[in-house]
Amino acid sequence: MSMKMRRSPQTAQVLAEFLSDEQQWRYGYDISRNTGLKSGTLYPILMRLAEHRMLKTSWETAETGRPPRHMYKLTKDGLRYARELVSESTAQPVGDPAYEGVGL
């Protein structure tokens, strides 16, 4: 009955971004800028991670005149999963060159 986490290249990208500074709380827009993912792609991934208890969320303490921002950080389980997925995705080539095996 359990729902599995989808292992997409975009998820690996987001997790790699979190791994670049494991202890830091991250903002959505910063992750989007660094990974090149649009908000419509990024947030479903973050929501899925949070749903699987791999991501914790928090609201920034408000500074005067600025709205508090939503922040994200990987949990211990999230970090373990991220390391596993990122090492897998770096070990496997994304795709073979189109001309491979073709006698040129």
Place this chain on the structure above:
Amino acid sequence: MTLVRGLAVRISCRVVRWASPGCKEWAEGLEREVAFIESDWAALGWAIGSTRVLLDRRAAPLRSLDEVPAATYKLLDGALVRSGFFLLMPIMDGPLFLHWFFVTRSTLGRAGSAIGVLGSVIAVTYMLLERHRLLLIERRRLKETWQDYIYNDVVACAHFYKEQLKRCDKLWIYFSSYLCWMLGKSLYYTSHDDKDMFTLVLFSLFILFILLVMSLVKQQKLRRIEEIDALLAERE
């Protein structure tokens, strides 16, 4: 504020307003980011992308096991109302199919009507049994001992809630009868000389809609079961 940024802000606010309870916090998170995006066009792109959250319809997450009794009550109440509503269509259409079965002369029309009758019988039987089960629970609910059990032993209540959620797997019986109903109607209409293609297309779309709803409901229930499992694991 420029026109483009104003539009971005308005879109984000609408997304927050229309987001489902389970996605509200995420929608707010997306909305807050708009103020920190330097470029107006990038802010607009961000806001447009945030509308994706609207497609995700989920109930507010369970924060603790103490919220489980209320959720259980809500689930049971909803199921009881739905069971009555879902009985209406097969009860109305069963006799109609039976009438068509005796009136129509073509074999295809008869086959369609027979399938329709079968679908209606399955649906009525299943929904009556389901309603009976829910009414028994309802009767137990009125007793004080059950209320004590539900509110004092939240772990037991969580297991009961999970059991009820898992029953959604059995809804395929009811939905397969819906498919019989659709197939029956389609065959019946096809058997006529003046084939009504519009009705057939409409029926096919309805089948797709039912399947989509089924998968969404199942997904939501699985999500809820996972939440309960996580809360139970935390408690242990």
